[in-house]
Amino acid sequence: MTLEICLACGAEGLRHFHEEPSVPAHSCLLLSSRDEAANYPRGRIDLGFCAACGFISNTAFDASLNEYSPKYEETQAYSARFQKFARDLARSWVADYDLYDRSVLEIGCGKGEFLVMMCEEGAGRGIGIDPGTRPERIDSPAADRLTWIQDLYSDRYGFILTDAVVSRHTLEHIAPVGDMLTTIRRSIDNRMDTVVLFELPDVRRVLDEIAFWDIYYEHCSYFSAGSMARAFRTAGFDVVDLDLAFDDQYLLLAARPSASTPREPVSPLEDDLEALSDSVDHFEKGYRDTVVHWREMLRSNRAAGGRTVIWGAGSKGVSFLSAMGDGDDIEYAVDINPHKHDMYMAGTGQRIVAPEFLTEYQPDLVIAMNPVYLDEIGYKLRSLGVEAKLVSL
Ligand SMILES: [Zn+2]
Structure with a gap:
């Protein structure tokens, strides 16, 4: 049973263009045995495109298969490159929207690192809401200005009134995106100076680069600059800024409640x-040729007696390995996040190892799951004495 109504704009009739019959329903959970990883629940992906607003969604998404808990390990905070990006963004959001000494609600705050940064950069008070929040990991002079709620955001939390509502990489995990934005708009009510700041992956890049590893079960909702802006307008916001960031992988949107007629588009991106x-x-x-290209690269390396590892044991890694099939061509996934070490990749079951493991294992081919980390990974490989060929998705 698939859904034929766009959950962003309400239009009927979606164009189905991509299907994956069986993928792990979750890719960031810490799974402590190979069996648990291999037998993890699976779901179906059936992407539908709404020609009216451009929103793309997994029409076969079943939210009951998803599990967000402290076992969820999505953080990229262990990468210096990502840390710098997040720190710069926190600083510029606080400065650009004058959030000094003001309050910020972050919906889907994950482990809370970004909200901490916003408070360190001058925001007065932060409230973070996420089922996977782990306050015990927070170590910051701003800790006493932060409140954590371990839950999903909903109407129940509409009483939380803040000067800014921030949400990064969360809306793509929510199927009823229109309802979610309307809920936020309702809670803001007539406090017209509230600023809403969102960050999401840009689906245009995923489609143009045929980045199939960026399509995974938890991401049921996919936005472009235009479809994101249109969804915010539909929910009663004015889009005041719209931009691409992080090597054009992410969309940044700033919105304010709109009083009457929505404003004209602020960016040609729309x-x-x-x-x-x-x-x-x-x-x-x-799509098919791209998958075959990667499968052949893995198989020929193995046929020549070589060893391949992937670098990056997050969602991209799970999605990539799942598309590669039986999993015999790759034994290990490397990750710099120590919380992931000795855990297993959902679905295909590779063990997650620390970079230091490679000194002994000596792979011939290292596939980076994100090109933005190539420099970081190349440097680490050299320092470990690993001479493998390094390529990136
Ligand atoms: Zn639509």
């Missing part, structure tokens, strides 16, 4: 419906 439809075509046509 006008993307036709291009988005072309990107959907491009992905649909090129």
Whole structure:
């Protein structure tokens, strides 16, 4: 049973363009045995494109398969590159929207690192809400200005009134995106100076690069600059800023409650419906060949007696390995996050190891799950005395 109504704009009739019949339903959970990882619940992906607003969703998504808890390990905070990006963003959001000594609610705050940064950069008070929040990991002089709620955001928390509502990489995990934005808009009510700041992955890049590893079960909702802006307008916001960041992988949107008629688009990025439809075509046509290209690379390395590891044991890694099939071509996934070590990749069951493991294992091929970390990974490999060929998705 698939859903034929767009959950962003309400239009009927979606174009189905990509299906994966069986993928791990979760890819960031810490799974402590190979059996548990291999037998992890699976779900189906069936992407539908709404020609009216450009929103893309997994029409076969079943939220009951998802489990968000402290076992969820999504943090990228162990990468220096990601840390710098987050720190710069926290600083500029506080400065650009004058949040000095003001209050910030972060919906889907994960382990809370970003909210801590916003308070360290001048915000007065932070409230973070996330089912996977781990306050005991917070070590900051700003800790006493922060409140944590271990739950999913909903109408129940509409009483929380703050000067800014921040949400990073959360809306893509929520199926009823229109309802979610309307809930936030309702809680803001007539406090018109409230600023809403969102960050999401940009689906245009995923489609144009045929980055199939960026499509995974937890991400049931996929936005472009235009579809994101349109969804905010539909929910009663004015979009006041719209931009790409992190090597154009992420979308940044700033919005304020709109009083009456929504304002004109602030960025040409918003006008993307036709291009988005072309990107959907491009992905649909090129998907199979892209998967085959990577499978052949793994198989030929193994046939030549080589060892391959992936670097990055997060969602991209789970999705990539799952598409690679039986999993015999890769034995290990490397990650710098110590909380993941000796855990296993959901679905395919590779053990997650620390970079130091590679000194002994000596792989021939290292596949980085994100090109933005290539420099960081290359440096680490050299310092460990590993001479493997390094490529990136
Ligand atoms: Zn739509």
